[in-house]
Amino acid sequence: xxxxxxxxTADHRSGGGREARRAERREAxxxxxxxxxxxxxxxxxxxxxxxxxxGLTQQGLLHHFPSKELLLVGVLEARDRWDTAAAAATGAWxxxxxxxxxxxxxxxxxxxxxxxxLAGDSVTEDHPARxxxxxxxxxxxxxxxxxxxxxxxxxxxxxxxxxxxxxxxAAVMDGLQLQWLLDPAEVDMTAAFGDFLALLGAxxxxxxxxxxxxxxxxx
Amino acid sequence: xxxxxxxxTADHRSGGGREARRAERREAxxxxxxxxxxxxxxxxxxxxxxxxxxGLTQQGLLHHFPSKELLLVGVLEARDRWDTAAAAATGAWxxxxxxxxxxxxxxxxxxxxxxxxLAGDSVTEDHPARxxxxxxxxxxxxxxxxxxxxxxxxxxxxxxxxxxxxxxxAAVMDGLQLQWLLDPAEVDMTAAFGDFLALLGAxxxxxxxxxxxxxxxxx
DNA sequence: GTCTATAATCAGATAGAC
DNA sequence: GTCTATCTGATTATAGAC
Numbered sequence: 001x002x003x004x005x006x007x008x009t010a011d012h013r014s015g016g017g018r019e020a021r022r023a024e025r026r027e028a029x030x031x032x033x034x035x036x037x038x039x040x041x042x043x044x045x046x047x048x049x050x051x052x053x054x055g056l057t058q059q060g061l062l063h064h065f066p067s068k069e070l071l072l073v074g075v076l077e078a079r080d081r082w083d084t085a086a087a088a089a090t091g092a093w094x095x096x097x098x099x100x101x102x103x104x105x106x107x108x109x110x111x112x113x114x115x116x117x118l119a120g121d122s123v124t125e126d127h128p129a130r131x132x133x134x135x136x137x138x139x140x141x142x143x144x145x146x147x148x149x150x151x152x153x154x155x156x157x158x159x160x161x162x163x164x165x166x167x168x169x170a171a172v173m174d175g176l177q178l179q180w181l182l183d184p185a186e187v188d189m190t191a192a193f194g195d196f197l198a199l200l201g202a203x204x205x206x207x208x209x210x211x212x213x214x215x216x217x218x219x
Numbered sequence: 220x221x222x223x224x225x226x227x228t229a230d231h232r233s234g235g236g237r238e239a240r241r242a243e244r245r246e247a248x249x250x251x252x253x254x255x256x257x258x259x260x261x262x263x264x265x266x267x268x269x270x271x272x273x274g275l276t277q278q279g280l281l282h283h284f285p286s287k288e289l290l291l292v293g294v295l296e297a298r299d300r301w302d303t304a305a306a307a308a309t310g311a312w313x314x315x316x317x318x319x320x321x322x323x324x325x326x327x328x329x330x331x332x333x334x335x336x337l338a339g340d341s342v343t344e345d346h347p348a349r350x351x352x353x354x355x356x357x358x359x360x361x362x363x364x365x366x367x368x369x370x371x372x373x374x375x376x377x378x379x380x381x382x383x384x385x386x387x388x389a390a391v392m393d394g395l396q397l398q399w400l401l402d403p404a405e406v407d408m409t410a411a412f413g414d415f416l417a418l419l420g421a422x423x424x425x426x427x428x429x430x431x432x433x434x435x436x437x438x
Numbered sequence: 439g440t441c442t443a444t445a446a447t448c449a450g451a452t453a454g455a456c
Numbered sequence: 457g458t459c460t461a462t463c464t465g466a467t468t469a470t471a472g473a474c
Contacts, residue, residue: 022439039344043262046467058468060440068468113342120339123332123400125258134401141398157376158417167398167411168391168418175390179360181342182353192386198377199387199418241457265449277450279458287450 026064029054030078033071038113042072042121042129069128076132079115093147095197102173102193109184112177119174141166148200156200165200172196245283248273249297252290257332261291261340261348288347295351298334312366314416321392321412328403331396338393360385367419375419384419391415 032053036045047068051061065071105112122129141163148162148169156165172193180189251272255264266287270280284290324331341348360382367381367388375384391412399408 018439025439041260041262041340041343043260044343047469048467056439057441059442059470062469063439066469116342117339119397120336121260123335123397124260124263130401137398137401138405156418158414158419158421160414160418164411164414165418167395167406168415171391171394171398171411172387173390173394174397175392175394176386178338178342178393179356179386179390182349182356186357187386192383192390195377195379195383196387199375199379199384200377202377237457244457266451267449275457276459278452278460281451282457285451 022064025054025056026074029056029061029064029071030074033075034078034114035110037072037075037117038110041117047071072128073132075114076118076129079111093143095147095151095200098147098169099190099194099197102176103190105177106180106189109181113181116174116177116181137170140170144169152200157202169196169200241283244273244275245293248275248280248283248290249293252294253297253333254329256291256294256336257329260336266290291347292351294333295337295348298330312362314366314370314419317366317388318409318413318416321395322409324396325399325408328400332400335393335396335400356389359389363388371419376421388415388419
């Protein structure tokens with residue numbers, strides 16, 4: 001550990017040092033960037049606008065994030081950090097936890113909007129977030145397959161396996177977010193996601209159809 | 220009918236008149252715009268780039284579409300026209316037709332990409348395509364509910380109704396497109412959509428589970 | 439670390455010639 | 457109808473003072 005690192009650690013502990021202030025600044029910038037990306041998209045967001053909302057000049061911002069692309073990477077990493085507890089513990093999750101996450105998102109349209117806008121943007125050529133989303137979806141599909149296997153075993157309705165149902169689960173979450181953002185009065189994201197879970201839970205792959213309709217009226 | 224309209228009709232019939240050439244130009248511009256929006260997004264696409272690909276100057280383009288926003292409206296209308304036959308006949312569709320549409324889309328990544336990018340973009344503030352997508356999703360949900368009712372009746376697996384399953388169907392289609400665009404080698408969009416249909420068809424609301432597992436091994 | 443000043447580029451749109 | 461020329465404004469990024 002270098003002398004500088006010791007200072008940094010000490011500063012962080014004290015909570016009011018140089019490094020702590022630096023971290024605060026970075027957080028403020030990332031927060032502003034997230035909001036503006038939600039409002040105007042990545043390409044539509046200017047560094048000057050982010051800087052203004054964060055309370056500094058464009059050039060001051062560039063001191064913390066040397067380029068617009070690095071700022072985007074910062075935003076994505078922050079989002080990852082934000083639900084890291086979630087992602088890391090996915091193996092132990094259940095479908096109720098997923099439903100809870102959807103309900104939680106329903107109370108945070110801004111975050112959902114940032115995600116939806118960037119995900120759509122990411123499929124364009126040479127997009128700085130493309131790699132991030134490609135990896136993310138692989139990870140999410142694997143995690144969801146694990147959840148489904150834990151919950152329902154190897155055989156799901158319609159002859160599906162957890163691995164084949166996982167992309168559908170991810171797709172439903174994203175697709176519902178889009179419809180909900182566009183028309184929140186018309187689309188009840190939480191209820192709709194519950195409906196999909198009912199679809200996965202009803203009439204299991206064991207060929208036992210006696211459970212059909214049971215416990216599915218939580219509308 | 221005015222004298223001018225008569226001339227226009229005559230021109231159109233002859234196939235080589237002024238109006239026909241004008242229409243050709245517009246088509247070329249719209250085609251170029253669609254491609255570039257797929258590649259770079261709406262905000263990332265410049266009029267000059269569209270014009271160059273269409274074989275004229277930016278100012279020539281502005282003669283046909285007076286503003287960038289009107290060009291986007293043109294693109295969306297063209298897309299509507301493109302699958303108008305589909306949308307109009309939705310009432311008579313069946314789920315096989317939907318599966319066929321998904322398979323058709325799987326062969327046209329460019330079109331899917333334009334749609335995905337614009338849909339994500341549309342949730343940003345004051346986006347010129349927002350209204351279009353809001354209306355489109357309402358229409359699609361209604362159409363899909365009709366398809367499901369025709370096919371499966373009023374009761375679906377998991378205690379769902381056609382109206383409650385419709386947003387899920389739309390969500391799955393959009394969500395799968397996103398995952399497929401990002402990772403075509405990993406995500407088999409057509410097979411996955413078939414899986415979802417199996418989910419809707421298996422163990423129906425009537426309690427008849429005898430069809431479970433049939434025709435679902437097209438992995 | 440944050441600022442002012444500014445470079446270098448590119449955007450969408452207009453005016454007017456042909 | 458399509459062009460050349462031009463305007464106006466915004467963008468990312470750099471240089472250097474404090």
